[in-house]
Amino acid sequence: MKITGIMVYYYLVCKRKLWYFSKDITMEHNSELVEIGKILDEYSYDRRKKSILVKDIINVDFVEDWKIIHEIKKSKSIEEASIWQVKYYIYMLKKLGVEIEKGILDYPSIKEREVILFEEEDTREMENILEEIKNIIKSEKIPKDKLRKSICNKCAYYELCYI
Numbered sequence: 001m002k003i004t005g006i007m008v009y010y011y012l013v014c015k016r017k018l019w020y021f022s023k024d025i026t027m028e029h030n031s032e033l034v035e036i037g038k039i040l041d042e043y044s045y046d047r048r049k050k051s052i053l054v055k056d057i058i059n060v061d062f063v064e065d066w067k068i069i070h071e072i073k074k075s076k077s078i079e080e081a082s083i084w085q086v087k088y089y090i091y092m093l094k095k096l097g098v099e100i101e102k103g104i105l106d107y108p109s110i111k112e113r114e115v116i117l118f119e120e121e122d123t124r125e126m127e128n129i130l131e132e133i134k135n136i137i138k139s140e141k142i143p144k145d146k147l148r149k150s151i152c153n154k155c156a157y158y159e160l161c162y163i
């Protein structure tokens with residue numbers, strides 16, 4: 001079963017969102033916020049950008065000397081999800097024999113960055129997350145808990161959850 005970085009991200013954002021995404025129900029192109037994210041991605045790091053895609057699972061915005069990976073985000077609003085997405089890339093690259101020293105979350109719109117390390121004790125949490133993701137994407141039933149409506153307003157799946 002293929003688990004991508006974006007699935008790890010969605011798992012921590014909203015389990016229903018992960019479920020929709022895993023069933024190929026993609027409405028993200030309709031979301032203005034996603035469009036803004038893409039524009040930031042395209043223009044902020046042009047000169048240094050060397051994005052890498054490994055086995056359709058790891059999709060890193062850019063990598064420095066195969067030691068430091070960067071993930072570009074537009075805001076810190078769902079920081080926990082971004083942190084675990086980067087930890088997942090470090091974890092998976094390590095499994096493939098690439099020792100990454102650290103990840104960096106870049107927030108170009110607010111000119112901030114955050115260093116992410118994969119600590120020994122993260123392994124158990126990572127494996128729990130991956131196990132739960134597998135259960136969600138295997139299930140025919142959508143997870144029942146929705147987020148607060150004020151948060152859902154910005155989600156591309158809003159109409160599927162609320163109308």
Ligand code: SF4
Pocket residue numbers: 014015016017145146147151152153155156157158159161
């Ligand atoms: S609308 Fe809310 S509950 Fe539904 S997928 Fe989006 S964030 Fe999750």
